[in-house]
Amino acid sequence: MDKLIKNGILVLPQGHSKGDLLLQGEKITAVGEGISYDPLKTEVVDAEGCLVFPGFIDTHTHFQLDNGRFISPDDFAAGSRAAILGGTTTILDFATQNRGETLAQGLANWQDMAKDKTSCDYGFHLAITEWNQQISREIKEIAAAGVTSFKVYMAYDNLRLKDREIFQIMKKVDEIGGIVGCHCENGDLISCLTAELREKGEMSVRSHPLVRPAQVEAEAVYRYLTIAEMAGVPVNIVHLSSSRGLAVVEEARARGQEIYVETCPQYLLLEDSRYELPPRQAAVYVFSPPLRKPADQQALWQAAAGGRVDTIGTDHCSFNIAGQKEQGLEDFTMIPNGIPGVGHRPQLLYTYGVAAGKISLETMVRLLAENPAKLFGLYPRKGVLAPGSDGDVVIWDPDKVSRIEARTQAHQVDNTPYESFEVKGGVRAVYLRGRLTADGKELLEAGKGCYLSRGPSLRFRQQ
Ligand SMILES: [Zn+2]
Numbered sequence: 001m002d003k004l005i006k007n008g009i010l011v012l013p014q015g016h017s018k019g020d021l022l023l024q025g026e027k028i029t030a031v032g033e034g035i036s037y038d039p040l041k042t043e044v045v046d047a048e049g050c051l052v053f054p055g056f057i058d059t060h061t062h063f064q065l066d067n068g069r070f071i072s073p074d075d076f077a078a079g080s081r082a083a084i085l086g087g088t089t090t091i092l093d094f095a096t097q098n099r100g101e102t103l104a105q106g107l108a109n110w111q112d113m114a115k116d117k118t119s120c121d122y123g124f125h126l127a128i129t130e131w132n133q134q135i136s137r138e139i140k141e142i143a144a145a146g147v148t149s150f151k152v153y154m155a156y157d158n159l160r161l162k163d164r165e166i167f168q169i170m171k172k173v174d175e176i177g178g179i180v181g182c183h184c185e186n187g188d189l190i191s192c193l194t195a196e197l198r199e200k201g202e203m204s205v206r207s208h209p210l211v212r213p214a215q216v217e218a219e220a221v222y223r224y225l226t227i228a229e230m231a232g233v234p235v236n237i238v239h240l241s242s243s244r245g246l247a248v249v250e251e252a253r254a255r256g257q258e259i260y261v262e263t264c265p266q267y268l269l270l271e272d273s274r275y276e277l278p279p280r281q282a283a284v285y286v287f288s289p290p291l292r293k294p295a296d297q298q299a300l301w302q303a304a305a306g307g308r309v310d311t312i313g314t315d316h317c318s319f320n321i322a323g324q325k326e327q328g329l330e331d332f333t334m335i336p337n338g339i340p341g342v343g344h345r346p347q348l349l350y351t352y353g354v355a356a357g358k359i360s361l362e363t364m365v366r367l368l369a370e371n372p373a374k375l376f377g378l379y380p381r382k383g384v385l386a387p388g389s390d391g392d393v394v395i396w397d398p399d400k401v402s403r404i405e406a407r408t409q410a411h412q413v414d415n416t417p418y419e420s421f422e423v424k425g426g427v428r429a430v431y432l433r434g435r436l437t438a439d440g441k442e443l444l445e446a447g448k449g450c451y452l453s454r455g456p457s458l459r460f461r462q463q
């Protein structure tokens with residue numbers, strides 16, 4: 001059956017206005033007013049009083065992450081279910097090439113985890129942790145397999161690369177029209193600061209932000225952007241958390257560099273006083289980079305509103321307190337890093353961004369759908385309500401009011417950093433490639449997500 005979604009407020013790149021949307025097969029075939037359709041073949045869906053968004057895209061998830069000691073409980077089935085229930089129809093997860101593996105092996109490991117279990121559409125970035133001539137030659141092959149975005153780390157001893165390797169990766173990835181994102185934190189400084197606190201016996205959860213202050217991020221951002229300037233390529237920075245880091249980006253942009261920036265809801269909505277909570281509660285907030293000050297949140301909101309932050313991803317990487325995070329209460333370095341978030345991002349941005357008057361509806365869609373689709377080679381197939389695009393559509397009830405609770409969330413973990421947050425707005429229906437996949441209460445079709453082979457990055461800051 002075709003579907004005509006009628007009388008909703010369509011949120012389009014050029015503005016929002018009342019209109020209709022026709023879904024035929026897997027695609028959107030018409031957008032606007034007075035669309036003609038065949039009444040015998042078409043189900044009419046009344047979206048009066050609702051907003052109609054393109055399916056949201058979260059380009060930063062870590063489902064079923066194995067950190068060597070623990071596996072995060074949200075696997076591709078649970079994580080993608082939470083995504084769909086919250087209005088996110090596409091995720092990009094980080095496949096990682098472990099040292100000693102080829103890039104193709106890294107990708108195959110993640111393809112196996114996701115296959116037939118994922119309820120939203122999905123693709124992968126590839127994190128490179130070892131670089132040599134043979135791996136360099138693989139980049140083309142990997143791009144042909146639909147992976148055009150890569151990630152490098154400047155922190156974590158088992159993941160980080162040398163500056164010269166990052167330089168070479170940037171140049172190689174630029175040849176295929178892809179983009180390299182970076183976890184910008186100075187790993188050496190983190191190790192030194194941690195060793196000093198260990199010496200003093202100050203290893204409680206409160207010490208976590210002390211070894212990763214904003215300087216540690218800002219220095220790495222500066223170095224990463226310097227490497228990019230030398231390589232002459234645009235780059236992406238993932239999970240930017242501080243106003244100091246942002247200032248470094250702004251200076252480099254003023255010199256003409258093309259830089260894309262992601263931040264996350266946690267850096268917009270939570271502050272570092274959370275680390276003063278009793279250890280079991282504070283452990284929820286152990287992720288990296290850590291939470292910052294209210295002034296950092298404000299700077300990031302302004303940048304998001306002003307088009308200086310390009311995408312908002314969650315860095316979803318959930319771990320339980322029971323049996324997992326609680327193991328590190330005496331030594332914060334043993335707490336698995338990460339929080340859930342994939343299911344809550346649209347509601348959080350709608351409530352604390354749009355309804356609070358910080359960002360417009362159009363900006364919300366740019367940050368959560370359009371820009372991620374462009375930067376990661378999915379546009380205009382994803383990220384926009386337009387004829388020819390996939391029928392990924394969210395009917396959003398702006399009057400829904402609810403409260404986030406670990407007990408009731410779709411994420412398969414025992415905690416959420418947003419416990420007791422009131423949220424406005426919520427999903428009434430989610431369509432994935434033209435099929436009703438969630439109805440605001442339940443997932444109606446599990447495991448129907450497709451792997452997305454992606455094209456080159458559409459570098460929209462250049463235009
Ligand atoms: Zn991450």
